[in-house]
Amino acid sequence: MEHYRIITPEGTRDKIGTECTALRGLEATLAALFSRAGFTEAGTPQFEFYELFQQARNPIAPESLLKFTANGGQLLVLRPDSTLPLARIAATKLAGNELPARFFYAQSVYRSPKRNGGGDAEIRQCGLELFGLSGLDADAEILSLAIDALDKCGVSDYVLQLGGEKPEYLNELINLVGNGKIRLEPNLKSDIDYYTGIVFSVFTEGSGGAILAGGRYDKLCADFGRDIPAAGFAVYTDRIANLKPEPQTSETLRIAVTKGRLLDDTLALFSKAGYSTPQSLLDKDDRRLIHDFPGSCISVVLAKAADVVTYVEHGVCQLGIVGSDTLAESGGTYTELRDLGFGACKFSLAGPEGSRAAMKNPHNLTIASKYPNVTKAYFTGRGIDVTIIKIDGSVELAPLLGLSDAIVDIVSTGATLEANGLRVIDDIRPVSARLIANNAALRLRSEQIEGLMGKLAVG
Numbered sequence: 001m002e003h004y005r006i007i008t009p010e011g012t013r014d015k016i017g018t019e020c021t022a023l024r025g026l027e028a029t030l031a032a033l034f035s036r037a038g039f040t041e042a043g044t045p046q047f048e049f050y051e052l053f054q055q056a057r058n059p060i061a062p063e064s065l066l067k068f069t070a071n072g073g074q075l076l077v078l079r080p081d082s083t084l085p086l087a088r089i090a091a092t093k094l095a096g097n098e099l100p101a102r103f104f105y106a107q108s109v110y111r112s113p114k115r116n117g118g119g120d121a122e123i124r125q126c127g128l129e130l131f132g133l134s135g136l137d138a139d140a141e142i143l144s145l146a147i148d149a150l151d152k153c154g155v156s157d158y159v160l161q162l163g164g165e166k167p168e169y170l171n172e173l174i175n176l177v178g179n180g181k182i183r184l185e186p187n188l189k190s191d192i193d194y195y196t197g198i199v200f201s202v203f204t205e206g207s208g209g210a211i212l213a214g215g216r217y218d219k220l221c222a223d224f225g226r227d228i229p230a231a232g233f234a235v236y237t238d239r240i241a242n243l244k245p246e247p248q249t250s251e252t253l254r255i256a257v258t259k260g261r262l263l264d265d266t267l268a269l270f271s272k273a274g275y276s277t278p279q280s281l282l283d284k285d286d287r288r289l290i291h292d293f294p295g296s297c298i299s300v301v302l303a304k305a306a307d308v309v310t311y312v313e314h315g316v317c318q319l320g321i322v323g324s325d326t327l328a329e330s331g332g333t334y335t336e337l338r339d340l341g342f343g344a345c346k347f348s349l350a351g352p353e354g355s356r357a358a359m360k361n362p363h364n365l366t367i368a369s370k371y372p373n374v375t376k377a378y379f380t381g382r383g384i385d386v387t388i389i390k391i392d393g394s395v396e397l398a399p400l401l402g403l404s405d406a407i408v409d410i411v412s413t414g415a416t417l418e419a420n421g422l423r424v425i426d427d428i429r430p431v432s433a434r435l436i437a438n439n440a441a442l443r444l445r446s447e448q449i450e451g452l453m454g455k456l457a458v459g
């Protein structure tokens with residue numbers, strides 16, 4: 001199509017002028033730091049065989065890999081991670097070399113953009129890997145370098161979450177490294193499943209995701225035939241280069257709230273906690289979308305349900321109140337803090353009396369839903385083939401008009417189903433309103449958020 005000649009693929013972008021120089025400057029600074037610390041630069045191919053990323057300790061879900069085919073028919077992937085190729089180098093190409101071996105790199109990794117958009121497909125990373133050393137001193141070397149790297153990048157307002165080991169070990173490590181911005185989180189988990197010891201990630205407000213992440217991966221090299229311990233981290237240089245020059249210093253806590261049926265219960269919850277509803281919200285003719293609770297540092301941002309997740313994920317709202325139906329459907333990166341109890345309803349499969357969907361082994365069903373992902377998961381889990389048609393509202397119409405055999409939708413009182421001659425075939429799961437938080441805000445504004453949660457006193 002003509003327009004594909006003038007736009008870049010989703011999750012990628014052109015960089016011009018200072019965007020390039022800022023990134024290059026950051027990477028030169030980090031390269032100098034890592035070289036001084038005894039690390040040698042290494043580079044790995046921009047694309048690799050698919051098999052490399054299909055082993056047991058696979059860092060990336062297959063659907064996130066960007067795949068293409070070589071002339072010889074082999075499946076190739078754009079490099080989705082730098083640690084795995086470097087572990088391969090340490091275990092194979094350098095098998096005869098003395099340990100420890102220290103490498104750093106500055107290269108991009110590539111992942112399929114997230115289905116709800118907004119994510120980067122090309123992610124620039126500058127990182128290092130230390131092969132052949134384990135224990136407290138080795139972990140302290142890595143962690144100290146991570147902190148130095150942030151310092152050199154000019155990032156001072158951050159929180160480093162550290163976990164993956166017993167609290168005693170982590171405390172000893174913190175004492176060795178001596179940094180007040182480290183927050184102990186023994187239960188911290190990484191999305192990447194090759195870590196075997198410490199894991200850490202660094203957040204700053206306004207970055208959306210982590211700006212640095214790493215950990216210990218002692219079993220990875222053994223998968224390539226050489227059993228050596230290893231640890232490392234990557235700095236997300238693109239994200240750091242794009243941090244706003246003046247991070248948001250405002251004390252205001254923005255809460256994205258779903259417009260519609262959850263709003264009244266949300267306002268009642270706040271009112272019980274002593275926050276009187278803004279007059280502007282009570283005035284039905286007021287079309288403003290942001291309202292301040294009088295005498296407090298809290299603003300309510302009125303948004304569509306799926307957008308609540310987007311605003312929270314990107315950190316422009318620190319908190320969000322949204323139904324678990326939307327969370328189940330949209331995915332995203334956030335922390336779910338509480339089940340607020342209100343807005344209770346359920347996901348159900350429903351259809352007309354005698355619907356084919358109610359049969360024991362139905363095949364080739366057509367299901368209409370506002371929730372195609374939830375619908376797909378439900379039927380896939382039962383091994384039933386379905387064609388899913390996405391409908392944006394009043395989904396009950398679809399079987400009435402003969403578009404679908406049944407629907408998957410939320411059912412509250414059941415009145416809409418009954419009025420339209422439909423009945424529940426199966427209850428899928430309960431749904432209720434949840435309080436969610438942006439991951440960085442949760443760490444950087446924990447006092448404020450915990451204070452508010454204490455007042456809301458739910459759950």
Ligand code: PRP
Pocket residue numbers: 392393394395396409410411412413414415416417
């Ligand atoms: C929801 C849902 C059902 C109805 C169920 O729709 O999609 O249509 O509520 O409620 P009930 O069991 O109490 O009858 P909503 O009112 O949010 O509107 P929409 O269908 O246009 O999204």
